[in-house]
Amino acid sequence: MSKDDFKKGLDALDSGPAESPKETPRVPPPPEDLPPHPTVEALRARFGEAIGRHEVVAGDEHIVYIDGEKNLEVLTWLRDDAGQQYDFLQDLTAIDYGNGVSLQVVYQLWSTVHKRNVRIKVELPLEGLEIESVYYVWRASDWLEREVYDMFGIVFRGHPDLRRILMPYTYAEGYPLRKDFPLRGRFSRAEQTRRALSMKTEDHYSPGELELAKRLGQPLPDVMVDGGPGVPNQGLGPGGMGGSS
Amino acid sequence: MADPGFRTRDWVRAAWEGVAEMAESKKRTVVYNVSRGAELGAGGALVHAPIVPVEGEVFTEADGDIGGEHMLINIGPQHPATHGVLRLVLELDGETVVKCTPHIGYLHSSFEKLGEYRDWNQIVPLTDRMDYLAPLIYNCAYAMAVEKMMGVEVTERCKVVRVILMEMDRIFSHLLWLGTTAIDLGAFTVFLYTFQERERIYNLHEAYTGARITTSATRIGGMMADLPPGWIEGLMEFVRTFPRTLDEVETLLTNNSIWIGRTQDVGVISAEDAINFGLSGANLRASGVDYDVRKDRPYYDYETYDFDVPVGEHGDIYDRYLCRMEEMRQSLLLLQQAVQRLPGGSINVDDPRLILPTKTAAMNDMESMIHHFKVVMEGVRAPVGESWFSVESSKGELGMYVVSDGGAKPVRWRVRGPSFINIAALPHMIEGALLSDVIAVNASLDIVLGEIDR
Numbered sequence: 001m002s003k004d005d006f007k008k009g010l011d012a013l014d015s016g017p018a019e020s021p022k023e024t025p026r027v028p029p030p031p032e033d034l035p036p037h038p039t040v041e042a043l044r045a046r047f048g049e050a051i052g053r054h055e056v057v058a059g060d061e062h063i064v065y066i067d068g069e070k071n072l073e074v075l076t077w078l079r080d081d082a083g084q085q086y087d088f089l090q091d092l093t094a095i096d097y098g099n100g101v102s103l104q105v106v107y108q109l110w111s112t113v114h115k116r117n118v119r120i121k122v123e124l125p126l127e128g129l130e131i132e133s134v135y136y137v138w139r140a141s142d143w144l145e146r147e148v149y150d151m152f153g154i155v156f157r158g159h160p161d162l163r164r165i166l167m168p169y170t171y172a173e174g175y176p177l178r179k180d181f182p183l184r185g186r187f188s189r190a191e192q193t194r195r196a197l198s199m200k201t202e203d204h205y206s207p208g209e210l211e212l213a214k215r216l217g218q219p220l221p222d223v224m225v226d227g228g229p230g231v232p233n234q235g236l237g238p239g240g241m242g243g244s245s
Numbered sequence: 246m247a248d249p250g251f252r253t254r255d256w257v258r259a260a261w262e263g264v265a266e267m268a269e270s271k272k273r274t275v276v277y278n279v280s281r282g283a284e285l286g287a288g289g290a291l292v293h294a295p296i297v298p299v300e301g302e303v304f305t306e307a308d309g310d311i312g313g314e315h316m317l318i319n320i321g322p323q324h325p326a327t328h329g330v331l332r333l334v335l336e337l338d339g340e341t342v343v344k345c346t347p348h349i350g351y352l353h354s355s356f357e358k359l360g361e362y363r364d365w366n367q368i369v370p371l372t373d374r375m376d377y378l379a380p381l382i383y384n385c386a387y388a389m390a391v392e393k394m395m396g397v398e399v400t401e402r403c404k405v406v407r408v409i410l411m412e413m414d415r416i417f418s419h420l421l422w423l424g425t426t427a428i429d430l431g432a433f434t435v436f437l438y439t440f441q442e443r444e445r446i447y448n449l450h451e452a453y454t455g456a457r458i459t460t461s462a463t464r465i466g467g468m469m470a471d472l473p474p475g476w477i478e479g480l481m482e483f484v485r486t487f488p489r490t491l492d493e494v495e496t497l498l499t500n501n502s503i504w505i506g507r508t509q510d511v512g513v514i515s516a517e518d519a520i521n522f523g524l525s526g527a528n529l530r531a532s533g534v535d536y537d538v539r540k541d542r543p544y545y546d547y548e549t550y551d552f553d554v555p556v557g558e559h560g561d562i563y564d565r566y567l568c569r570m571e572e573m574r575q576s577l578l579l580l581q582q583a584v585q586r587l588p589g590g591s592i593n594v595d596d597p598r599l600i601l602p603t604k605t606a607a608m609n610d611m612e613s614m615i616h617h618f619k620v621v622m623e624g625v626r627a628p629v630g631e632s633w634f635s636v637e638s639s640k641g642e643l644g645m646y647v648v649s650d651g652g653a654k655p656v657r658w659r660v661r662g663p664s665f666i667n668i669a670a671l672p673h674m675i676e677g678a679l680l681s682d683v684i685a686v687n688a689s690l691d692i693v694l695g696e697i698d699r
Contacts, residue, residue, distance in 0.1 A: 058393050058632035087520050088536070091633065091644050091661040098656075108633050108644070108661075112520060112536055119633060140523025143669040151357075166350040166698060176358055177657075183362055206346060209334055213317050221319035223332065 037062045039084055039118045047074055063119045068105075071122050072132035075107060078120070079137055085113040089138035092145060094152045098179030103152060105131055124154065133159035151177035163206060170195075170203045315343060322351045326429050326684045329694025331668070333683065340680050345672040352698035360658035364624025365391055368658060370461040375660065375696040379418035379639045380460045381410040381450075386636045388463035389544065390645035394632035395465070397599065401588045403467050404545045409583045410453075410462065411636070412576040413480065416487070417446045418639035418691075419569045426566075426688040427498065430507045435494055442490050445483050452476055465625050466600050467593030477584055484580050491573060498566070508562035512674045512686035515560060522670040525663050526641025527568040528690055532560030538637040552579050562689040569691075599625050624653035640664050640691050662696040 035056060043051045043064060051074075052065035066074050078086045086109035095104040107120040122131060133156035134141045145156040146165040153175035156162055164171060172195075173186040185192060202210055204223040213220050321332035330351035336344040356375060360368045372387045373380030385407045392399060399407075424439035447457045453476055454460040454469070462469055498504045514524070519532040529536055537554040539547040555571035557564030593600045601620055606613040627649040635644040641663025648657040667690045675686050 057630050058634075059396070061632060089523050090635065090642065091646065091659070093646065093657075093659045093661075095648055095657045097650065106633075106646070108646075112534065115541055117542075138523065139518075139521050139673075140666055140669070143665065147665075164350075166353045168350070176355060181358075183358065204332075204348070205334065206348075209317065209346060212315075212336060216315060216317060218317055221317070223319060223322065 035060075037118065039078070039086075039116065040064055042081070042083055043074065043078075046077065050074065061117070061119060063121055065121050065123065068122045068124055068128075068131055071105075071120075072134060072137070075120065075134050076137050078109065078118075083114075084111065086111045086116075086118065087138075088112050089134070089140040089144075090117075092134075092141050092148065094148045094154055094177075096152060096177065096179045100126060102126065103129065103154065105148065105154060107134070129154045130157060131155075132157050133162075135159050151175055153178065161206075161208075168199070168203065169206070170199065314338060320683070322348075327687065328425060328692055329697075331687070331692070331694055331697070333671075333687075335680070335683065337680060342675050342678055342680060342683060345675055345683070347668060347671055349668075349694075349697050352694050354695075354699065356699045357658055357660065360655055362654065364653045365465050365627060365655065366625055368655070369463055370459065372660075373459050373461055375662065375699060376418075376638070376640070376664075376693050377458045377695055378421050378693050379414040380458060381414040381462055382418075382636065382638045382643065384460060384463040385411055386634070386638065386643050386645050388465055389636065390632050390634035390647050391465050391627065393634050394630050394647050394649060395627050397466050397594060397596070399467060399594055400591055402471075402590050403592050403594075405583050405587045406468060406472060406592060407463070408545050408547070408550075409480070409580060409587070412579045412583065413446060413449065415576045415639045416573050417443060419573050420446075422569060422639075422688075422691040423494065423566075426685075427504075429684050429688040430504065432497065432501070432504065435497055438490055438494050438497075442483075442487060445487075449476070449479055449483065452479065464593070464600070466596060467591075471592045477587070480580065481584060484577055484584075488574070488577065491570070495570065499570075505563065507682075507685055508566060508689070510559070511562050511678065511682050512689055513559065513561045514670065514674050518673065519560065519670075522673065523666045524641070524670055525666070526638070526691070527565050527572060528641065528667050530555065531557035531564035531568050533558045538635055538642055542635070544634075544636060550579055550582050552582075562685055565689050565691075626653055627651070627655075635661065638663055640693065640696075641667060660696070660699060662699065664690075664692040664694075665697045665699075668692050668697055 037054075040051075040054050040062060043066075047066075047070065050067040050070040052067065054065075055063040057063060078084045088110040089107065090110050091106070091108035093106050095106060097104075102123040102125045105122045105124060107122075109118050109120065110116070124131060129152070131154060133145055135145065135156070135158065142159075142161075143165060145159050146162060148154050149156060149159075149162055150164040150166055163169060167176065174181055176185075187195070201220050201222050205213070205220060210220075316337045318335050318337060319332065320335065321327040322330040327333065332348040332351065334346045334348065335342055354374070356371045360371060363371075369384055369387060372383040376383050389407075420439040420443045424436040424443075427433075427435035427439075450460055451457050452473060454462045514522070514528075514532055516532045516534050519529050520534060524532070525536065533556060535554065535556050538544075540554055552575045553571075555568045555575070557568050597616060598620075601607070602613040602617050607617040608614070627647075629649060629651040631646070631648040633644060633646045635642050637643070642661070643663055644659075644661030646657070646659035646661065647655055648659075650656045668687075671687060671690065675683050678686070
């Protein structure tokens with residue numbers, strides 16, 4: 001095997017297994033004889049136009065597409081209406097199919113009263129990635145919305161504390177789970193390392209905490225050196241990441 | 246909430262009554278052989294001062310040296326009591342927590358993004374790195390979600406084997422929770438007891454999968470191998486002897502007045518709040534909500550097993566402890582029943598599109614070799630579709646969301662981690678409590694950072 005072949009083989013490893021075909025990014029439109037779901041009929045009766053198509057996937061999972069403008073209204077009704085009572089937000093996430101297709105925000109709901117599931121989806125075009133927050137409907141959505149914002153760049157209007165959650169607050173490479181985001185990030189490895197090493201203490205704190213520390217006139221505890229009360233200072237200095245456990 | 250199958254809450258009440266009785270009897274018996282007279286009650290018993298959160302206590306400005314009323318402190322990310330790399334920034338008023346902000350992401354490994362670059366079977370190793378405390382539950386949950394999306398029905402033997410593995414890892418994870426929570430509250434002995442037992446489950450992991458933590462045991466359509474000979478006997482040996490350790494740990498903790506003082510009425514969350522915050526698992530059931538995925542949306546014939554789900558009523562650390570202890574006993578019952586009904590036959594589905602040919606066949610005939618090559622190189626293909634499937638993990642409801650566009654790789658693979666959502670309720674539980682309770686409440690939630698940060 002020549003050197004070039006070997007290199008080609010290594011490059012192929014980067015891209016993972018064989019490429020998925022791109023012809024059908026969507027579930028085909030379902031036939032009319034779907035198994036009925038009480039919530040879907042109630043939603044259609046109540047909101048009419050705002051309720052889009054209804055799909056059944058994997059045998060028994062019902063998906064209802066709703067209008068992005070009406071999401072807060074519909075979801076609040078789903079939680080509060082006596083016939084629905086979806087009081088448990090199991091999951092809130094988003095899907096990016098790539099190729100410029102709209103992003104989907106997914107709400108997976110469970111009613112502890114009626115013991116029923118339903119999945120609500122909202123489609124957001126790439127140029128309008130904004131939606132009402134359901135923070136005050138289910139508090140479970142607090143971190144879930146922050147995660148979707150962090151990973152997909154979808155802005156949740158009305159969320160009281162919308163900031164990055166998994167990535168650093170100063171992360172400048174974009175939104176990692178979008179399909180146009182390369183696996184290794186947008187910056188070069190050297191630039192990523194430089195940025196990681198030059199993080200300042202205040203980069204580890206949220207704006208609210210910075211403001212509070214300023215008001216108290218207290219220096220910010222250094223995250224990487226002072227692990228906290230009771231942890232001996234390992235004296236690794238500002239570069240001592242990951243070593244002071 | 247008289248749902249059959251959920252045990253009534255009498256046993257929780259009985260435990261609490263036992264505690265009350267003991268408090269009564271402490272006047273006569275010496276519980277702790279402490280010989281410091283002044284702080285002891287009548288008869289030499291240690292008087293337990295209830296830890297009550299002091300709300301709105303404000304420092305007087307008598308001492309000019311105290312700069313401000315409030316103080317900002319940072320715990321973590323490298324603090325042993327945060328069970329990983331969780332970081333909490335606390336605003337304190339004296340010793341009372343005014344505001345708590347968890348910062349996560351220090352262990353972020355981008356598993357979901359990595360999954361989009363791997364074929365369906367290659368994702369299995371990523372799942373057990375998320376929850377390294379109960380890796381087999383994650384392996385199974387992922388495989389189940391993909392199988393549901395593909396419409397694959399695994400064999401009866403595979404179902405029972407997966408139930409065995411999941412219940413074994415529930416005990417495995419609860420033991421770690423018990424040991425670390427006890428050590429956080431100063432009870433070192435419990436830690437040694439539980440880790441001794443965990444070691445035996447580690448050995449079972451190793452005997453089956455070859456790895457102690459990163460098990461990667463499932464494949465789409467089955468398991469990576471059938472159970473080795475003698476493995477079931479090893480498991481039954483564990484099932485037979487483990488209750489004794491559990492009883493000993495219970496004598497160490499359940500009526501221990503330090504344990505009670507640190508856990509009862511600490512970190513309380515009401516049933517309504519717990520549902521609204523999306524808590525699940527023992528944290529939710531301790532608040533009195535009878536929600537268990539194994540009962541509410543049974544998978545793998547859980548409805549045919551005879552087991553109870555313990556439900557608490559106070560929603561504090563002590564009830565979470567009681568629930569988890571009882572869950573371990575129920576898991577033992579499940580293990581016994583599952584072993585009894587373990588059928589013979591193949592562990593993998595008979596579908597060449599999913600399962601590799603045997604090594605002998607691949608090495609001996611051309612078609613099998615080509616088939617082997619194609620499955621390995623191109624990966625298993627899933628039809629267009631999606632599935633959101635959840636199982637009851639040791640930490641709560643573990644949801645796996647897989648979306649396929651008809652190719653060898655997922656469009657989206659999403660994990661609804663129970664710890665991620667449980668820890669988000671931490672500020673709600675500890676604001677207004679004392680600094681020392683922060684560690685106790687954090688420990689009681691049973692988090693694993695690999696899955697929070699993903």
